[in-house]
Amino acid sequence: MTHSIRCISIDKQFKGDGIKTNALHDVNLCLEKGEFVAVVGPSGSGKSTLLSLLGTLDRPTGGQIIYGDKNANEMKGKEVADFRFENIGFIFQQFHLLPTLTSLENVMVPLFSRRVAYNKKERAEKLLELVGLQDKLNSLPSQLSGGQQQRVAIARAMVHEPHWLLADEPTGNLDSDTGEVIFELISQLNNEKGCGVVFVTHDPVLASRASRIIRMKDGGIISDTAGEGK
Ligand code: ADP
């Protein structure tokens, strides 16, 4: 299987209170296996909507999304959840850690009720080591800094070795030095694990360091250019 993602003329419309919002309109996009892509654009331009469609958290109202040779429109119920488990890791601005669970437990959450061929605890420990938190395995989120909490969230996103890491403004809640460290960590995972990255950011300096920069406006892609990254 290839790990490319192809969006063919996708639309996403939200309806509510009699108001229709065209969050995305006629978006065409090919993401190649292992790419490091930054997505930039003003608030409301459709970045988060695009990410949730790429990650199968939501479905387009029109068009097709094709993963390798698999059409997302043809996946049903549990198939979507299994597909997402095998292929996609998410990171959000707000970390979204469970407050009563330790780092180790938070990282193991995606593996709950999943049958896997490896030892879940060992895998989670290895990931926390990879993000530099080997001495925080038993800490609660409230005992960690924002940057450390985001590292736990990255370890959680990577624990099942997804082919794509989708990051929605992962540095948005962090000071710029910590944001830099988190960016470097994601960049390192892209290099070493070979997972593709789609990274939404407001920071033009970080965006310029991706290998590709997609600019959005009013629900469409207005430019798609090479960045300075590899
Ligand atoms: P961005 O992430 O670039 O700030 P979004 O993708 O969140 O933009 O939103 C794009 C547009 O879609 C905005 O106009 C937003 O208000 C609208 N939108 C997003 N999610 C929903 C939703 N669940 N229901 C209704 N409108 C939504």
Ligand code: MG
């Ligand atoms: Mg957003």
